[in-house]
Ligand SMILES: Nc1ncnc2c1ncn2[C@@H]1O[C@H](COP(=O)(O)OP(=O)(O)OP(=O)(O)O)[C@@H](O)[C@H]1O
């Protein structure tokens with residue numbers, strides 16, 4: 001089953017890549033607008049051979065991780081707090097919804113103004129994205145705590161911090177982890193969009209430079225590197241998730257007993 | 259803590275509970291002596307779990323008073339262990355960690371807690387399942403872990419809400435006998451909720467019958483004078499058992515019919 005799916009995936013990829021390559025070679029589409037896979041591959045190889053790409057990759061990775069960690073920590077803490085303090089939550093609710101409705105791209109120039117062209121403005125942009133994902137998921141996770149398990153913990157003698165440690169946090173963990181997967185993507189978006197709109201380094205900057213000179217090969221090559229970069233990060237997060245949530249039944253594997 | 263040894267372990271005085279406009283139980287007076295095994299039966303939805311929650315201190319009654327060993331109950335009932343009707347294990351903890359938790363919360367050293375939890379798991383027949391997570395255990399095994407989780411803390415009062423409801427007959431009788439054996443060791447006060455009258459009689463010293471809701475109350479209170487130690491399977495075949503069963507059933511059947519008619 002798994003092998004079959006893999007095989008089909010590889011075939012689909014081959015079909016798309018070869019289709020693209022030959023459409024360009026046969027002159028059906030214009031290489032100026034669409035580049036072609038062989039050129040893109042060559043460009044990527046060149047970037048890695050000259051080592052030109054590493055500086056950009058590194059800076060984007062750094063911005064992504066900072067935004068991811070800061071946004072997640074803030075989001076989880078706020079989520080915990082508001083889920084456990086109904087008054088604060090009621091008061092802040094409209095503010096949070098209002099802030100979340102702002103399209104973040106609009107903030108990018110302001111952050112550049114505030115924090116300059118360096119890493120800080122990209123991290124700030126990423127944080128505004130990551131924060132809400134972590135916040136809403138944590139909040140939801142805490143609200144969905146099984147009341148019977150909670151009552152059981154209290155009967156066994158848990159209170160305050162102990163409830164947090166033994167019930168709320170582990171119960172919210174699967175929500176928080178599913179938020180991590182989404183968050184890492186958002187952190188990348190924050191970093192790359194920030195770089196794209198104004199920076200001196202990073203994958204976003206690389207792509208915007210290529211666009212500036214109508215170098216479609218460069219644009220596509222940048223996109224491919226970015227996609228692989230995100231897939232690798234996502235894979236790393238899911239590995240951590242699998243290790244920390246061993247207690248969960250595998251979804252779909254068993255019906256579970258009552 | 260001021261504790262009166264002669265006072266009843268549990269005393270409910272005119273206890274009522276409401277959920278919004280719905281009156282679940284009304285004017286319930288119930289006493290359980292220290293060491294007494296009291297079974298509570300009644301049609302579904304009559305308020306048995308509601309009653310246990312009140313005695314556990316999880317939800318204070320709308321009216322009336324609860325006294326535990328003579329003392330008015332405020333907040334959680336620290337003398338009571340509660341076996342919930344629904345699944346109550348911590349899914350993110352192994353069987354062993356589940357059983358240890360109460361001890362850790364009482365500041366028992368990790369090593370000692372682990373050892374004692376191991377012994378209790380063995381006591382409920384789950385040696386070798388220490389590292390299993392709840393989703394890897396069968397329904398009956400989960401109930402055993404929950405039982406060990408509660409009993410390891412040696413509560414003076416044990417509240418049990420249909421603990422064996424979901425089990426097949428054989429496992430059920432096995433666990434009932436185990437429960438009786440464990441209870442025989444230190445004679446806790448037990449409130450045992452069930453909708454199975456035979457189970458109630460086989461286990462208890464007293465069977466209390468609740469009327470159909472709303473505003474459910476106690477309509478019958480029967481002593482069960484069967485000799486102990488009992489074997490739950492054998493005791494069911496005795497003449498005395500059948501006699502008391504007939505007696506209680508005639509009352510309970512009415513209530514069940516009334517609940518059904520609604
Ligand atoms: N939290 C709640 N909110 C509203 N109504 C409730 C709540 N808890 C219980 N009830 C109502 O109170 C009544 C008694 O419920 P309870 O769970 O105590 O019944 P029970 O005797 O334990 O039933 P069963 O034998 O099916 O477990 C029911 O009619 C139920 O709908």
Ligand SMILES: [Mg+2]
Nearest residue numbers: 306307343419
């Ligand atoms: Mg119930």
